[in-house]
Amino acid sequence: MITHPTAQALVEGVARWLPLDGSASGFTLRVARNALEIAARDMALGPAADARAATRLGALLDQEGTDRDALDRMLVEALRTGRIAPEDERLIAHLHACAIDALAIDQPKYAHELD
Numbered sequence: 001m002i003t004h005p006t007a008q009a010l011v012e013g014v015a016r017w018l019p020l021d022g023s024a025s026g027f028t029l030r031v032a033r034n035a036l037e038i039a040a041r042d043m044a045l046g047p048a049a050d051a052r053a054a055t056r057l058g059a060l061l062d063q064e065g066t067d068r069d070a071l072d073r074m075l076v077e078a079l080r081t082g083r084i085a086p087e088d089e090r091l092i093a094h095l096h097a098c099a100i101d102a103l104a105i106d107q108p109k110y111a112h113e114l115d
Helices: 007-017 026-061 068-081 089-106
Strands: none
Touching: 007 026, 026 068, 026 089
């Protein structure tokens, strides 16, 4: 679900950022822990969120068997050409669901406030 940075990039960044000599401050350790927790949630929740998004986009775009990234590109093109209107209720519902999924990964304490 996270596109940038990826879960892998977060984990690699934390590994490079933490000092090897054990001198990390409490703040540094909290930041590292938060980044690792986000990466873990992305690995656990991201594939299902992407599958739900692909299903919604497939229905919106009348496409089947296409991956999420390709569907996102098709959606951009459909919006640019006017094939799908920005105020389309299905589009708004899709974007809302994507925001809820992203919050469940990035900021899970706030996700319930938008349901």
